[in-house]
Amino acid sequence: MSRGRRLQITHKTGYRYADVVDASFNEVRMTPLDSGGQVLLSHHLYVTPGTSPTVYTDYWGAFVESFDVHVPHRQLEIIATSTVDTPPMRFYGPGTTWEKLHCDEVRNELSEFLVGSAYVDDARTDDSRALIVEQMLASESPDTAVRVGIDAVRARIAYTPGATTVSTTARQAWESGNGVCQDFSHALLSLLRASGIPARYVSGYLHTEEEAPGQTVIGESHAWVEYWDTDWRAVDPTNDRAVGSAHVVVARGRDYADVPPLMGIYAGGASEGLGVSVEITQI
Amino acid sequence: MTGAKQTAVITPFDEMSGEGGPRATHAALHRALEFVGPLSLAERARQRDAYLDRHGITFTLGERERPLPMDLVPRLITGEEWTRIEQGVVQRLRALEHFLADVYGSGQVLKEQIIPRSLVTSSTHFHRQAWGIEPPNGVRIHVSGIDLIRDEQGEFRVLEDNLRNPSGVSYVLENRRTLAHVLPEVFTNYQVRSVNEYPEKLLEALRAAAPVDVDDPTVVILTPGVHNSAHYEHAFLARHMGVELVEGRDLYCRDSTVYMRTTSGPRPVHVIYRRIDDDFLDPVHLRPDSVLGVPGLINAARAGKVSIANAIGNGVADDKAVYSYVPDLIRYYLGEEPVLPNVDTYDLTNIEQREHVFANIERMVIKPSDGSGGYGLVMGPSATEREIVDVIAAVNADPRGWIAQPVVTFSTCPTVLEDGSIEPRHVDLRPFAVNDGKNVFVLPGGLSRVALPKGSLVVNSSQGGGSKDTWVLDDTAPRSAAPSINVPRLTVVDTDIPERADAPISHDDRIVQQERQQQQSLLCVNQEGRASC
Numbered sequence: 001m002s003r004g005r006r007l008q009i010t011h012k013t014g015y016r017y018a019d020v021v022d023a024s025f026n027e028v029r030m031t032p033l034d035s036g037g038q039v040l041l042s043h044h045l046y047v048t049p050g051t052s053p054t055v056y057t058d059y060w061g062a063f064v065e066s067f068d069v070h071v072p073h074r075q076l077e078i079i080a081t082s083t084v085d086t087p088p089m090r091f092y093g094p095g096t097t098w099e100k101l102h103c104d105e106v107r108n109e110l111s112e113f114l115v116g117s118a119y120v121d122d123a124r125t126d127d128s129r130a131l132i133v134e135q136m137l138a139s140e141s142p143d144t145a146v147r148v149g150i151d152a153v154r155a156r157i158a159y160t161p162g163a164t165t166v167s168t169t170a171r172q173a174w175e176s177g178n179g180v181c182q183d184f185s186h187a188l189l190s191l192l193r194a195s196g197i198p199a200r201y202v203s204g205y206l207h208t209e210e211e212a213p214g215q216t217v218i219g220e221s222h223a224w225v226e227y228w229d230t231d232w233r234a235v236d237p238t239n240d241r242a243v244g245s246a247h248v249v250v251a252r253g254r255d256y257a258d259v260p261p262l263m264g265i266y267a268g269g270a271s272e273g274l275g276v277s278v279e280i281t282q283i
Numbered sequence: 284m285t286g287a288k289q290t291a292v293i294t295p296f297d298e299m300s301g302e303g304g305p306r307a308t309h310a311a312l313h314r315a316l317e318f319v320g321p322l323s324l325a326e327r328a329r330q331r332d333a334y335l336d337r338h339g340i341t342f343t344l345g346e347r348e349r350p351l352p353m354d355l356v357p358r359l360i361t362g363e364e365w366t367r368i369e370q371g372v373v374q375r376l377r378a379l380e381h382f383l384a385d386v387y388g389s390g391q392v393l394k395e396q397i398i399p400r401s402l403v404t405s406s407t408h409f410h411r412q413a414w415g416i417e418p419p420n421g422v423r424i425h426v427s428g429i430d431l432i433r434d435e436q437g438e439f440r441v442l443e444d445n446l447r448n449p450s451g452v453s454y455v456l457e458n459r460r461t462l463a464h465v466l467p468e469v470f471t472n473y474q475v476r477s478v479n480e481y482p483e484k485l486l487e488a489l490r491a492a493a494p495v496d497v498d499d500p501t502v503v504i505l506t507p508g509v510h511n512s513a514h515y516e517h518a519f520l521a522r523h524m525g526v527e528l529v530e531g532r533d534l535y536c537r538d539s540t541v542y543m544r545t546t547s548g549p550r551p552v553h554v555i556y557r558r559i560d561d562d563f564l565d566p567v568h569l570r571p572d573s574v575l576g577v578p579g580l581i582n583a584a585r586a587g588k589v590s591i592a593n594a595i596g597n598g599v600a601d602d603k604a605v606y607s608y609v610p611d612l613i614r615y616y617l618g619e620e621p622v623l624p625n626v627d628t629y630d631l632t633n634i635e636q637r638e639h640v641f642a643n644i645e646r647m648v649i650k651p652s653d654g655s656g657g658y659g660l661v662m663g664p665s666a667t668e669r670e671i672v673d674v675i676a677a678v679n680a681d682p683r684g685w686i687a688q689p690v691v692t693f694s695t696c697p698t699v700l701e702d703g704s705i706e707p708r709h710v711d712l713r714p715f716a717v718n719d720g721k722n723v724f725v726l727p728g729g730l731s732r733v734a735l736p737k738g739s740l741v742v743n744s745s746q747g748g749g750s751k752d753t754w755v756l757d758d759t760a761p762r763s764a765a766p767s768i769n770v771p772r773l774t775v776v777d778t779d780i781p782e783r784a785d786a787p788i789s790h791d792d793r794i795v796q797q798e799r800q801q802q803q804s805l806l807c808v809n810q811e812g813r814a815s816c
Binding site: 023025052054060107111115263 | 399401405414
């Protein structure tokens, strides 16, 4: 449990188009970060039809691969392979007090993670979340408030694949009571920020809980949350398990809008997703 | 009139006359206007309208295209006054260039807490997509129009910075030509500095902005199209610089290079002087529904293959809440004291300042912090009760979205009314500046906008204001006895009209779809029975 892991990740994404597409512009955020104890050993992106991506680092520190395709095509396939060493699980010391968290300096320096964002509204704008925010603020310390928030999200939202879409907001997920990791994370972000706890969205991959050396397992794109309590501390509201060597960090931002694994536009008719698969091998 | 609200007790600065009649610099102008007389002035005004109409010099206001009302009385600025304006504008732009490079780069100014980080990150026009893009010659503010006013003491102050797409420079050139045509008498006894070199200076600056390895760059002007209120100006500048006027559909990106479709095939483009707003520039990163821009443009700029003038995200520096910090930015980056002072500005996120503004609202002007063109502005002295209630509610709902300033009584200049008589009207001044990376050129003249209704302080052309030919007097030139009419000669260069071939990405007839992968995996059939995602 306390060791890190070496993981090889293969992330495949495909699209099939109703008409021939002859111009498509895309950005991919699928490269694991090389920081915070996580070490990126290798990364390759394969795109069919063939193209040569350019790489840059965005405002949030993520590695972005950008490419356009001008060959007429009816299908687009993207395969990202990475090998990464994850750090062992961190044990966090005692957290700070409300007074130290609710100070002007934190409010100014971390304001991007305290105010609303594309997917995350102010939780105090609906009664049921406002009540939880009240309970959180009545907790003795910020880290106990985070616990209250996670419990509330898990009590409210049932893990239901397919119930929500990529554009579902925190409010919508809360109202519907169903969702996946993205929705759990957005809902928790809304509660934390409304309580004055800076919080950000993390996008990445999740390996199995137990070590599985030599085996290729079906993994997932995953999302979880980090909150600021003298330093950034990670929590996984979807699984309610510690964030450690099974979690691979790809990008961080205010919410999903800052870190989409794939975004792009193309000219042509409707598209059909050919699905996404993530395979992870511990080596 | 005894029941009228007693608010405007401050006397504005009268630019033409002091205590003892016309100021020395204005004496000859005063005589010339008296000589022409009111009847004749009314006739000249009709000639002016016919002239503007014939030359198609129009401004679209609402649904209507109309001539930009140019007043027949020129506005005079002495050489000494101009030197100060020039120094102040150049100084301000140098500091603002540093600031933009900083917030879209290392963020030193935020780390040192010269300006609150939260103020920058909450600006509507802080475009994180532009972070890390380094312009080849370091310039982001290729063209600016910093609005100045003269306060009650006659001192020039900065009212607001316009660093995105300031328009109006074509009227500076056209006004000079028009006035010389319809009222040549007033030029007698004045040496007026020419404004004609603007297109040449702009083209030089745009060429200097080109990617480093390009010797003979291709420059284009990107316009949103004929329906834009400033389309006349886009066409004017393209004609006088001899460059192509294009729309988004005339351009396309391929592997980080931008091409223009022409009758003789695709041609690489190196510098885009764009006159469309940031949000519409590139549907990949900004508004996905935009059909005005060019997909892939931002990453082409990031790759250093094309330069965008003005740069994306400049609006963070002309945000009206950031404006209050510009004097501090000048001290921080340049180690100088500001040459041109600001107007006092209240931070409405501060509760005490907000209360003060609300308590004195009849002496305040309230402005949206991300706005331009006078849209959304509420003038306390003239607003209705309803407008006051609404703006207070809007400020309380979003204090960061608004700023307040005490109403400054702009200076007045004599202005011709419909019947040919002359009365003072309030004016401001927008000097245009062009940065080529080595020098900042401030066009000697600029656009004086005049609030035509009596007592009005709103001069924006989008709010029905007019303009004045603005003369910077050349004090160094010898005075000649003979009338020296400085009639502008403008060069017109014929250009090829770009072909609108059926585009690979034609926004008209094909759907531009946006695809976004859902985090939840569609193939994620869980064989081990473990909770997924």
